[in-house]
Amino acid sequence: MAIRSVVFDTETTGMPVTDGHRVIEIGCVELMGRRLTGRNFHVYVQPDRPSDEGAIGVHGITDEFLIGKPRFAEVADEFYEFIQGAQIIAHNATFDVGFLNNEFRIAGMPERANIAEYCTVVDSLAMARERHPGQRNSLDALCKRYGIDNSNRELHGALLDSEILADVYLAMTGGQTSLSLAGNASDGEGNGNQGSEIRRLPAGRVPARIIRASDTELAEHMARLEVIGKSAGGEALWMQLGG
Incomplete structure (x- = not known):
């Protein structure tokens, strides 16, 4: 049976959650058997508090834009149904899951306030650090490493970041996609399809001399x-x- 995964991201009024910061955007994309299905969940949320200037500089979502948007309690059921039972994937999952657990608590839904109880949580940042120790593993850095186009990403946005992360996750977990030997790449990183082509030696080649x-x-x-x-x-x- 194909595994259902939900790649997701949030934007917030700031950080940390313990300072009373709230979720203002949730973006999710669905994978079924490692294929994007086209099913998404995306919503902006009224946090009932202002966003920090630094946070607005990152995601560009102003307090004025959020006026009239639904509160989390109004979208909680739909969001819960979208992620329930899925493998959920986030970049720095502790941050996003912590904020969403807090939103369920504030909405008066304590039975849903521990997402790890009804979803399998995968942290793509921890996975990237394990695969690429000592290197930068931000989403932008991983896009460069795996040759994923993120040219439309001028600001952070939950849905766009989820779509980009889905591509990164599939590239990062899809097995060996390149064979990079000494001299093949100047930066030591794979560039997509090197090594995937089978090269056959000419039939009339001179055999190499064996030195014992x-x-x-x-x-x-x-x-x-x-x-x-x-x-x-x-x-x-x-x-x-x-x-």
């Missing part, structure tokens, strides 16, 4: 393995494999 180790070289090799074994307190792995 001399008796002296073999003796030196065995002596070196004995030294390694003594320093490691056991037989060298090469010897265990019959080397």
Whole structure:
């Protein structure tokens, strides 16, 4: 049975949630069996408090724009039905899930205020850090790394970011998409399809010359393995494999 996933993102009045900040936008896209279905959930929410200037600078959603938008309690049922039982994927999931759990609590729905109880939560940021340790793993950085076009992303927006993250997640979890050997790429990152083409050697090629180790070289090799074994307190792995 195909796994149903929901890739989602939120925008907020600021951070952290413990300072009383609220959700102002939710964007979700649905995946079924690793394919986008075209089903989305997107809503702007009236937070009943102003947004920080720094937050507005990130997402561009003004307090005036949110006037007349529904409150979370008015869209909570529809949102819950959209994510219930799904594998949900977010970039820095602790942030987004924490805010949404808080919204369910404020809406008087404590039974829904722990999303991890009825959804499987996947943090794509933690996944990216595991796959690319020591590198930048923001959504923009991952788009560059995996060759995903995010040229329309001048400001953060929950639905657009969810769509971009879906592409990033599929690229990041789709197995090896490139084979990058020394000299193939100047920045050490894959560029899409290198290595996917099978290259066959010409039938009339001259066979490579085989150079075998001399008796002296073999003796030196065995002596070196004995030294390694003594320093490691056991037989060298090469010897265990019959080397």
